[in-house]
Amino acid sequence: MTPAEDDSAPPRIKGKGKARHPEPSEQTPLLQHHSDVAPSQPRVTDDLESSSDVQRRLWSTLTFVFLVSLSSCIIIFLLFALLAYSYAARLSGVSPEDILQNALVIQGPYRASVLSLTPDGGIWIQVQARVGIDARSIMGVDTDDDEGTLADMWKSFGRWGVGILDRATVDVSTAQVFSQQQALLATLDLPPFELPLTANPPHDDSWLSSLSLTLFVVPTRNASDVNQFVYDSWHSGAASVHASIPRVVISGGSTNKGGWRHMLKLQRLGIQTRLSMKLPPIPGLPTPGEDVPSPSISQLITLQSFGVESKAKDVTVHALATVINPLPPIMDLTVAPLPFIISLPGENHSSVPIASVHTDPFMLTHPNITLTISGSVLPLPHLSTSISAFLSRYLSLSPNPVSVASPLFPSFVVDMEFPAPSSKPQILRNVTIHDMKIKPNSASTGFLASGSVFARIVLPKGMNLTLDVTRVFPDVLVYDGEVHELPTLLLPHQNDEEELPDPLPERAFGHIRPEDWLEATSVQVDAEDEGSTFAVTADMVDVPLEVLPGRQKQFSNFISKVVFGTHGALAGLQGTTDVGVHILGLPFRDHKDTATGMDLLGLPFQGSVRIGMKDLLV
Numbered sequence: 203m204t205p206a207e208d209d210s211a212p213p214r215i216k217g218k219g220k221a222r223h224p225e226p227s228e229q230t231p232l233l234q235h236h237s238d239v240a241p242s243q244p245r246v247t248d249d250l251e252s253s254s255d256v257q258r259r260l261w262s263t264l265t266f267v268f269l270v271s272l273s274s275c276i277i278i279f280l281l282f283a284l285l286a287y288s289y290a291a292r293l294s295g296v297s298p299e300d301i302l303q304n305a306l307v308i309q310g311p312y313r314a315s316v317l318s319l320t321p322d323g324g325i326w327i328q329v330q331a332r333v334g335i336d337a338r339s340i341m342g343v344d345t346d347d348d349e350g351t352l353a354d355m356w357k358s359f360g361r362w363g364v365g366i367l368d369r370a371t372v373d374v375s376t377a378q379v380f381s382q383q384q385a386l387l388a389t390l391d392l393p394p395f396e397l398p399l400t401a402n403p404p405h406d407d408s409w410l411s412s413l414s415l416t417l418f419v420v421p422t423r424n425a426s427d428v429n430q431f432v433y434d435s436w437h438s439g440a441a442s443v444h445a446s447i448p449r450v451v452i453s454g455g456s457t458n459k460g461g462w463r464h465m466l467k468l469q470r471l472g473i474q475t476r477l478s479m480k481l482p483p484i485p486g487l488p489t490p491g492e493d494v495p496s497p498s499i500s501q502l503i504t505l506q507s508f509g510v511e512s513k514a515k516d517v518t519v520h521a522l523a524t525v526i527n528p529l530p531p532i533m534d535l536t537v538a539p540l541p542f543i544i545s546l547p548g549e550n551h552s553s554v555p556i557a558s559v560h561t562d563p564f565m566l567t568h569p570n571i572t573l574t575i576s577g578s579v580l581p582l583p584h585l586s587t588s589i590s591a592f593l594s595r596y597l598s599l600s601p602n603p604v605s606v607a608s609p610l611f612p613s614f615v616v617d618m619e620f621p622a623p624s625s626k627p628q629i630l631r632n633v634t635i636h637d638m639k640i641k642p643n644s645a646s647t648g649f650l651a652s653g654s655v656f657a658r659i660v661l662p663k664g665m666n667l668t669l670d671v672t673r674v675f676p677d678v679l680v681y682d683g684e685v686h687e688l689p690t691l692l693l694p695h696q697n698d699e700e701e702l703p704d705p706l707p708e709r710a711f712g713h714i715r716p717e718d719w720l721e722a723t724s725v726q727v728d729a730e731d732e733g734s735t736f737a738v739t740a741d742m743v744d745v746p747l748e749v750l751p752g753r754q755k756q757f758s759n760f761i762s763k764v765v766f767g768t769h770g771a772l773a774g775l776q777g778t779t780d781v782g783v784h785i786l787g788l789p790f791r792d793h794k795d796t797a798t799g800m801d802l803l804g805l806p807f808q809g810s811v812r813i814g815m816k817d818l819l820v
Contacts, residue, residue, distance in 0.1 A: 306397075307334045309407055315536040317416070319610050324420045332410035334398045335370065369398045369411075371457045375449040382434060382442050385427035391418040394457050423613040435481065436496040442478040449473075484528050485569040499618040500601075502526045504570075509664030510579065512786040517579040517667065519557050524570040535566040542577075545605045546588040553605055554588040555580050579788055582800065590803035592620075597806065599626050623662065633657040633775055633809030640747060640818055649747040651714055655740045657807065659724070659781070661733030668786035671724035671738045672799060674779050679703075680712030680747070681774030682760045685808045702750070709774070711756035716745045719782065738781075761818075770814030778804045 310331030317326040373394040379387045398411040422428065435441040452468045481490045487501065488494050506522040529535070541560045545553035559577030582589065595602050601619040608614060638653035655676065661667060702713065722740035729735040749757045763771035784799040 301335075305335050305337060307336055307403075307407075307410060309333070309410055313535070316538045318538060319540075322420075323423060323610055324418055327417045327419055328414065329417060330412065330414045332407065333413045334400060334403070334410040336403050337399055337401045369396050369454075369456060371396055371453050371455060373451045373453070374447060378446045380444040380446065381427065381431045382444065383427075383430060384444070385424070385430065386422050387427065387431060387443065388419055388421045390420075392416075396457055421611070423611060425614045428614070433496055436490045437492050437494075439490045439492075440478050440480045442476065445473075445475050445477060447473040447475075481528075482530055484526060486526050487528075499616050500621075502528075503618065505621050507664065509666065511666040512668040512788070515787055517785060517788040519559055519575070519577045519579060521559075521575040523573045523575060525573060527566055527568050527571050529566060537561075537564055537566075539563055541609050543607050543609065545607070546592055547603055547605075548588055554582070556582060556588065582788070587803065589800060593629075593802060594804050596620075596622060597627055597629060599623065627660075627662045628807075629659060629661065629805050630779065630807035631658045631660055633807045635742075635775070635811045638811050638813060640813065643746065646746075648749065649712075650744040651747040652743050652745070653741075653811075655720070655742055657738050657809070658727075659736045659738055660729070661735070663732050665733035667734050668726065669724060669734065669736055670784040670786075670799075671722050671736060671781060672784060673719040673782040674722045674738070674740045675716065675719050675781075676714065676777060676779040678714040678775050678777035678779075679707065679710045679750075680714060681707070681776065682709045682711055682756055682763075682771070683774055684772055684810050685774035685776045706750055706753065707776075709756065710776075711750055711753040711760060712773075713748045713750055714745055715748075716742060719780075722782075764813050764818060765815055770812055773811050773813055775809040775811060776807070778806050781805055 308331055311329045312332075313328075313330040315328045317328055319325055371394055374392060377390045377392075379390065381387055392415055395413060395415055396411070397413075398409065400409050403409045431441075448471065450470045450473055452470075454467075483489060487497050502525055504524045506524060508521045509519075511518050511520075539560045539562060541558070543555050544557040544559060545555045548554040557577055557579050559575050562574040562576070564571060564573055592602050599622045601622050604618060604620045606616045606618060634656050635651075635653040636656055638651060640649050640651050642648075643650045655674070659669065659671065661669075720740040720742055722738055724736045724738045727735050727737050760771055760773070781802045782799055783802060788800075
């Protein structure tokens, strides 16, 4: 451009606004130097605007995703809550009877052990079994029925929930067990325990879990209630009880773990349920029924062996018995030692304790339980006739009534029978009178007899007692000839009056009975496959020998045989005798609590004595 043109160009007015770049012309270079190019402001603005849009779109997307997720969670939670509520509502209507009959599966109990006994009569018992809960019926999630898609989905959710829950913890308050007559039979305490849950159990029992519970049972002390319960159970053919449980709490999960499962709880108050178990057939006993009499205790127990033995300080008792096992074969029970007191009937309907025994630990076996029993004889009252009555019935092959009670259950007294021996034992043997002399009685029309009475006392097998025979009181009938029949055993008695059998035995002509006890001595001799054996000797001097009423002819015939016979005549002896003994290790107490001996009353015997002419002192 020329200067002239520059002068003619209108002047540029500078204002306060921003300077603008000159409009490009033909002379504007296509490429400018970097230092001459100004910064591009519009491009920065566009970048900022683009970044802001991206952020807005990102926040919008995140917000949408969050809201959708939150809505989905809420919907799923509500769905789960609705389903859970539906199952909770269903479970709330389930009765304890439904659970016991349709859901609870028990295999066993296959073992029960008595751990210990408490002084107040309680029993600690450990029970082992296999248990589980089949939740299909009580929750309605059985897979057998096809009820449509929604119902199948509802059931699938229920089965899934049961699988997640896995097991439940049951906490039971103290339970009471009553008979059908509403008599309290026992109270029961047990700790919380776990039960496995399943909604799809296999066909076998592999899903059941082992359960070991330690129970504390306090049985009733009312013997009449127990006897009535046994009687009713036998005649109905089933043992039926009524259980009362104040509170049961069922919570999810294990007993020793917390977590969300324990928030799921179901509580029941005042549960009343009835349980019944059919009585199984018992070998050796009739089938229970209405018209079948209940068996006695003696029918359940068989005494295999019995023995007593003298020790320095006491008399020990040992026995072996078998008991019919009435429990199911699946029951495996280990019982700790049990103490018992054995008593004999006393005077005026009383009882006389004679032995304190206990059982060794034993297990339930089938069909019979074997009991090993040991103990000792208790100090006995001196004037009691219980032992003599027992021995008399035993020797006459009659069972003896005895009562058995346990200190753990004082009110329970079981009446039973002590069995008689298989063969009649003879305690007194080889009875005779050495150096017997007969002379007239100057004070009466009778005769007086003198001599040395000899006998052997042979105790039954198993009775290894050490005896000291101190005195005897014989009551003897004298026969013409030897006595072949066994003597008739009379019940023991102490009577000052002479008692003669009625009618009088054949060939009996005389009666010997001293006015008082005869002093005696004894020596233990070797036994031959029997109990303890003793040789007893007692001297009698001028003891009355009375001729029996109406037997003068028999007496005369016997005297004739003595006088005219080559070897005299054989006189048979038959009768009973009272024997006073001291038993080593067994003190008897009198009314002053002084240790004394005991009297065995009415022991039967028979024997013989040969009388020659030289024995008649006329």
